[in-house]
Amino acid sequence: MRVHVRTAGPDDELDIRRIIDAAMLDPGDVEARIDNEDVLVAGDRRGVTDEFAETPETSERERILGAIVLVPHTDERGAHISAVAVRNRHRNRGIGRELVTRALERERRLTARFDADVRPFYEALEFAIEPVDDRRYRGVVARSDAEIDG
Template sequence: MAVREAEVADLSDVLNVLDGAALSTDVELVRSSIDAGGTLVAVSGDGERVLGALVLDDDHVDAVAVRRRRRGQGIGTALVAAAAERRDRLTATFDADVRPFYESLDFDIEQVDEPGRLWGERSG
């Protein structure tokens, strides 16, 4: 598995991974993130299959998802680590059930006004 910046040709695969994780995101945001080098993909060893994707909107993680059969293999962690190498600071808003994932990546987490949602920040 390797992590690289997504290319325009990866757009449908990125949207497929996000959809498979039941994440809603704006297609235009994903497209502009790809154009700006802010979308990362984890690909299989042969580079043929997109296993996971992370979409950045400046320094905010708009979405991170991994194909269902590949979860628990460190792919999401690798995507966030690669994003952290590219940004001095990362933020994310996410559901409370994925709090352990963000805590394991050294995000400082706090409640937001929306029930069941959290906000996290990782610096340096």
């Protein structure tokens, strides 16, 4: 499945809330994060009209399959991952990875706090991980311009 990642708009709020609620995450004020362009969504183009095609297909709305909510760091560059979630049926297809990768390209540095059960996800994304307690961890990953461009 091919997905594309873009900055979320106000029309995406309900889909984002449903995805995040289903994952039982609490990212704070999602509406404010959307207004500040700090939310990215991954969607598929199945059913979306291509205005440049000779014979446009159906004009159904894009399906939002995942979202990442970021909170910019105030004292340093980068952002904190407040939540990253993918619809249950679409997990394990690289959508979460694509969301984090795109957020990292944009922010250059990301931090996260997470439970032990999602540690393998962050390890695979090369986060430097340290324990907070027996069940929680925090991680940091950064990319230089050369790594992203080259």
